[in-house]
Amino acid sequence: MSLSTDVDLVMIGAGAAGITAARTALAFGASCMVLEARDRVGGRVHTDASLGPHFDAGAAYIHFCERNPWVREARRVGIETRPWRGFMHFEPFIGGVRVPEEAVLRRRRVREGFWTHLESIEDQDLDQPIAEAALVLQDEGRDAITDMSRLGLGEDPQHVSLRDYMALWDGPDRIVPQGYGTLVRAAAAGLPIRLDCPVSQINRTAAGFEVLTAKGTIKARAVVLTVSVGVLKAGHIGLPSGLSADFTAGLDGLGMGALTKVALAFDGERFGIPQGADKIALDAPEGSMTFELWPFDQNLVLAVSGGQGGRRLIAQGEAASVDEVARIFSTIIGRDCRPHLRGGRLSGWWGDPYSEGSYAYAKPDQHHARAKLLETGIEGFYYAGEATAGGRFGACMTVAGASYAGWDAVKKALKALGHPLDRAASP
Ligand SMILES: Cc1cc2nc3c(=O)[nH]c(=O)nc-3n(C[C@H](O)[C@H](O)[C@H](O)COP(=O)(O)OP(=O)(O)OC[C@H]3O[C@@H](n4cnc5c(N)ncnc54)[C@H](O)[C@@H]3O)c2cc1C
Structure with a gap:
């Protein structure tokens, strides 16, 4: 199939950034095409x-x-969202034994104390690793911060910039009973998206850019590249010549975490445990593992691990990781769950050639890296996605941040192309 179309804008990647970018371009009356490697x-x-x-x-x-912006989008497409009660209710276990309430409260107090400590050093021009900042704590406190880093940022705390972490936005979360993915898919309905269309190379031409794909070449006046930092660092896409030193330095300053999920589906046996009685195994190999029980009243347990723990699960493959997670869950519930297990899935984003990790964290001393990625040095060539969040850096590592980035990049591109930005359009 030929892709000989010429368009104003090509978006590479149909994730939240690419979808929002395409919607924004169309809202301003520009022509566009989204090229997506997956099906x-x-x-x-x-x-x-x-x-x-x-x-x-x-x-x-x-x-x-x-x-x-996805709360508003959910309303628009008629998909329900609900408040999420947060993560404080997860019951911690060590060796299959519930950690006493007193120790849980102590852990919580240490975490709060750590925040106070961070506020006290906020004015200092430090960009140390999270792990270094946690050295002021006792062992138990350091463990709590390590869990926060692995399960929140997908990476072990010695690799992550404290300043970048402190800049992240906070606030209450909502959940989507039909799935966040279902919501994002609904938002993409009707957009000009080519699936199964991996991009291999982007070249500059006299008139703009040519983008080489498995299905042919497409020409565009501007390109919005939304693949992950991991995909770029792995060299899966040949980038146009003339990229700025800033852009390359920005890539070097970021790494990809490995937040990893393993889902266990059961035959209806719930081991006497009610919905919402979520657990966390503090002694899982290479990092704590959370267990969300019977989400949305389904016969499913969803385990999450991050950093080295996540990479380890992925390295051993789906069958072994499902078995390991089922074993840890059995220890927590005090009986072998496996006779009731009907199937399992490993969601391993680390090593997936189209993501190469969960999301991008800034390395210590590299908190400017995200901003650098916005300076490609090539007019008409924009990089946008969760790693950049389009200048709203506190939204990085999220779906919302990716959307802001796609929106900002298209507005910049259209302005550079002299396209009128005469209507209201929001992400
Ligand atoms: C396990 C996990 C849990 C998370 N939890 C949350 C959460 O609860 N809330 C939250 O807000 N965020 C969460 N995130 C982060 C969030 O998913 C991302 O920040 C966001 O989805 C990134 O969107 P994006 O458009 O920047 O990138 P992507 O979604 O990666 O989109 C880029 C697209 O480019 C495609 N692509 C890659 N290579 C090529 C190629 N060569 N040619 C063409 N296309 C290509 C990819 O297939 C992909 O579709 C989580 C991420 C993970 C992995």
């Missing part, structure tokens, strides 16, 4: 129903919902 839209937001009960393999929470 589906959504990228790192994907609702997986292959086990019967569904779960979000990637993003699940509509973070900081008061300023998240």
